[in-house]
Amino acid sequence: MSDPFQTHYMEQGETGHSALLVHDLGASLRDWEELIPTLVTTGHHIYACDLPGHGETPAFANPRQEYAQMYVTAFRQWLDSLALGRAPILIGHGFGAYLCLRYALGHPYKVFRLILLNPLLFAEQINFPRRLLHRYPALLPLAQKYAPAWLEELTLALHPGISPSLAQRLRRNPPRLSPVPFTIADLTPELPRLPTRSLILWGESDPLQDFSMLPGILAPLPEITPVSFPHIGHRPHIEAPEQTNRIIAKFLLGF
Numbered sequence: 001m002s003d004p005f006q007t008h009y010m011e012q013g014e015t016g017h018s019a020l021l022v023h024d025l026g027a028s029l030r031d032w033e034e035l036i037p038t039l040v041t042t043g044h045h046i047y048a049c050d051l052p053g054h055g056e057t058p059a060f061a062n063p064r065q066e067y068a069q070m071y072v073t074a075f076r077q078w079l080d081s082l083a084l085g086r087a088p089i090l091i092g093h094g095f096g097a098y099l100c101l102r103y104a105l106g107h108p109y110k111v112f113r114l115i116l117l118n119p120l121l122f123a124e125q126i127n128f129p130r131r132l133l134h135r136y137p138a139l140l141p142l143a144q145k146y147a148p149a150w151l152e153e154l155t156l157a158l159h160p161g162i163s164p165s166l167a168q169r170l171r172r173n174p175p176r177l178s179p180v181p182f183t184i185a186d187l188t189p190e191l192p193r194l195p196t197r198s199l200i201l202w203g204e205s206d207p208l209q210d211f212s213m214l215p216g217i218l219a220p221l222p223e224i225t226p227v228s229f230p231h232i233g234h235r236p237h238i239e240a241p242e243q244t245n246r247i248i249a250k251f252l253l254g255f
Helices: 036-041 068-082 095-106 128-135 137-146 148-156 164-171 188-193 214-218 241-252
Strands: 009-012 017-022 044-049 089-093 113-117 198-203 224-229
Touching: 017 068, 017 095, 036 044, 036 241, 044 068, 068 095, 089 095, 095 113, 095 188, 113 241, 128 137, 128 148, 137 148, 148 164, 188 214, 198 214, 198 241, 214 224, 224 241
Parallel strands: 017 044, 017 089, 089 113, 113 198, 198 224
Antiparallel strands: 009 044
């Protein structure tokens, strides 16, 4: 029987500080193809994983296991299995950022640096129509029949500024709806407890998640560097890779 706790991952870079990359729901480790070469060039040893039910990692056998804590457990077991010699850098996107943040809060001495891209912090941060489809997937056929263009923009997190080539790429791998966002804990009150220097980046044009609350939350927290991208949506590392890579590299190099 396939085991979702046997996480599939790839490794690049022979030496350097370990950096673990964790993708969003409905994605895979391929999302990091633009960032990995930059991290290797700046002297980091990369591990990028496929979450359970994504890429080449098996899904949970029982649909009732499809909740956030199971992903947290799978992520922790994968990280522990790597037996790293020193605390790694954690880099996560969307729900992957949620997993990295949960781990950092629960293991304050086991994370060297934390980088979160468009982090999912609480369920209501997701726009209402997408939450409705997550909660009631039976509505999906109706939406596909009567509002196909609207549904595509909603499920793929497309926005007016996205490049046509990227939109076409995303259409080839439509994300699946999942109940997981309804099972996460609200982590916004926990941000002041972050145990290490952190970088939080987000696209201001994200049609999937709302980040309007972040500047006010992060302003009094000097250990967290906030960076927002105008005209960029849910995937800064894919939509604006050069800009995103430069900011991440400078942060990790201490600039």
